[in-house]
Amino acid sequence: MTQIDDRTEDDSQTPRLRFAPSPTGFLHIGAFRTALFSWLYARHSGGKFILRIEDTDLARTVEGAVEDFNAGLAWLGMDVDEGPVIGGPYGPYVQVQRKALYQQYAHQLIESGHAYHCYCTPERLDEMRKEQIANKLPPRYDRHCRYLTPEQRAEIESKGTSWVVRFAMPLEGETVVPDRLHGNMVFKNSDLDDTVILKTNGLAPYHLAHLVDDHLMKITHVIRGEEWISSAPRHVQIYQALGWETPLFYHVPNVLGKDKKKLSKRRNAPSWSDYKKQGYLPEAVFNFLALLGWAYDDKTEIFEREELIRVFTLDKIGISAGIYDADKLLWMNGVYIRKLPLAELVERTIPYMERPEAEGGLPEAVARPLDRAYATRVLELEHERLKTLGEAAEIVSFFFEKEIDYDLSILIQKKMDAEGTRIALERTRDALNALPNWEHEAMEALLRELVITLGIKNGQLFGAIRTAVSGRTATPPLFQMMEVLGREVSMRRIDQAIAKLG
Numbered sequence: 461m462t463q464i465d466d467r468t469e470d471d472s473q474t475p476r477l478r479f480a481p482s483p484t485g486f487l488h489i490g491a492f493r494t495a496l497f498s499w500l501y502a503r504h505s506g507g508k509f510i511l512r513i514e515d516t517d518l519a520r521t522v523e524g525a526v527e528d529f530n531a532g533l534a535w536l537g538m539d540v541d542e543g544p545v546i547g548g549p550y551g552p553y554v555q556v557q558r559k560a561l562y563q564q565y566a567h568q569l570i571e572s573g574h575a576y577h578c579y580c581t582p583e584r585l586d587e588m589r590k591e592q593i594a595n596k597l598p599p600r601y602d603r604h605c606r607y608l609t610p611e612q613r614a615e616i617e618s619k620g621t622s623w624v625v626r627f628a629m630p631l632e633g634e635t636v637v638p639d640r641l642h643g644n645m646v647f648k649n650s651d652l653d654d655t656v657i658l659k660t661n662g663l664a665p666y667h668l669a670h671l672v673d674d675h676l677m678k679i680t681h682v683i684r685g686e687e688w689i690s691s692a693p694r695h696v697q698i699y700q701a702l703g704w705e706t707p708l709f710y711h712v713p714n715v716l717g718k719d720k721k722k723l724s725k726r727r728n729a730p731s732w733s734d735y736k737k738q739g740y741l742p743e744a745v746f747n748f749l750a751l752l753g754w755a756y757d758d759k760t761e762i763f764e765r766e767e768l769i770r771v772f773t774l775d776k777i778g779i780s781a782g783i784y785d786a787d788k789l790l791w792m793n794g795v796y797i798r799k800l801p802l803a804e805l806v807e808r809t810i811p812y813m814e815r816p817e818a819e820g821g822l823p824e825a826v827a828r829p830l831d832r833a834y835a836t837r838v839l840e841l842e843h844e845r846l847k848t849l850g851e852a853a854e855i856v857s858f859f860f861e862k863e864i865d866y867d868l869s870i871l872i873q874k875k876m877d878a879e880g881t882r883i884a885l886e887r888t889r890d891a892l893n894a895l896p897n898w899e900h901e902a903m904e905a906l907l908r909e910l911v912i913t914l915g916i917k918n919g920q921l922f923g924a925i926r927t928a929v930s931g932r933t934a935t936p937p938l939f940q941m942m943e944v945l946g947r948e949v950s951m952r953r954i955d956q957a958i959a960k961l962g
């Protein structure tokens with residue numbers, strides 16, 4: 461039996477934590493959440509954050525996935541201390557380049573009697589599995605090759621038969637998986653399969669490769685998804701057979717959708733690049749991710765990066781799933797947008813506005829590059845309302861378009877008709893024409909007076925003017941908006957509205 465894990469976190473040397481993605485696909489945001497826990501703790505403790513690419517499943521390797529992991533980490537500001545690009549003292553950090561090491565340890569396990577060559581053909585394994593299922597038995601290797609005699613082995617191997625290496629799990633007793641979040645988890649050894657630890661192509665599957673690497677790379681804390689709990693007793697057995705101490709395990713709950721189902725890229729989980737495209741700020745996503753399954757207390761939600769590093773401890777990881785709430789992220793993004801100094805908001809939003817219309821940018825008719833000074837005045841008006849940088853183009857397009865188009869029905873306000881609206885806009889035009897300075901306070905005073913003169917309501921006059929100058933019903937404050945639009949554009953649009961009304 462494994463010893464009870466009574467090590468304290470301080471026992472370990474400098475904490476070394478890793479993110480070990482498999483390039484079998486593009487990661488959804490939940491995987492980055494788990495990596496973020498490791499990164500935060502590494503930064504909190506003055507430890508190291510290591511990136512390792514677990515690419516031994518060659519058939520499932522997806523092109524571009526590694527580049528995507530790197531770009532995602534960079535976007536979120538999770539810098540790597542050791543990894544494939546930056547290198548480090550325990551490299552290489554790519555598993556296919558570590559093949560010889562896995563072979564060495566697989567061989568050592570055979571020598572010590574903990575592993576054996578298995579010659580079973582895929583066909584035989586398939587037959588066996590079918591039979592087990594038919595007999596309502598859990599599908600598991602029947603250990604046929606475990607009990608071959610040395611003579612039988614020699615004979616089979618003399619024919620050049622190919623083999624895999626399997627680990628000989630103990631048949632009786634229990635294995636304790638010490639987990640820092642779940643406590644000691646006890647598994648019956650009779651339920652453990654003789655796991656393949658080396659494949660015919662000489663590469664090690666995850667079950668051997670990751671732990672050889674974690675050991676050689678001196679990983680102190682393994683933070684990974686709870687889907688690995690069921691394999692953990694097998695890993696513990698392999699650690700013991702190799703005479704190695706296990707790292708501290710933290711099997712963290714998965715991130716679930718609001719429907720309490722596991723996140724999946726296909727159904728409900730965006731990737732980091734989706735967030736980027738939509739104009740989420742990486743600092744907001746960073747904050748949001750940290751709170752998916754970790755909490756400082758039951759109320760604080762906004763943690764800037766440095767603050768999070770300061771307060772992030774592993775004991776505050778929860779054991780119930782983090783729920784992915786897209787509305788909360790949207791809210792949080794708005795909070796971070798409001799924190800940005802105006803100049804930075806402009807700097808970061810302009811690229812979104814200048815991208816092609818088909819990708820969410822301003823209409824093609826609007827000339828690029830945008831006038832920065834004007835864009836600054838426009839965005840200043842929207843700063844409070846903006847929830848993503850990506851939505852800016854749509855919200856402010858009327859500030860940039862030469863022509864605006866809208867339906868008469870939104871020009872004519874409640875309890876007004878076309879005739880009344882026309883008269884009101886003509887009087888507005890005349891009043892504004894007489895205004896010496898085009899600035900919002902003067903405009904407001906003037907037009908509030910006009911409301912009284914016309915004997916209508918504020919909303920009726922201002923609503924009509926709003927639609928006339930913007931083509932919209934919801935905009936920033938009317939007079940400030942007109943000031944930014946400028947006299948010429950505002951007056952032209954009021955004239956056009958009058959003309960529209962016949």
Ligand code: GLU
Pocket residue numbers: 480481482514666670683684685
């Ligand atoms: N390569 C594994 C995965 O992508 C890593 C799991 C672990 O962190 O140990 O799921």
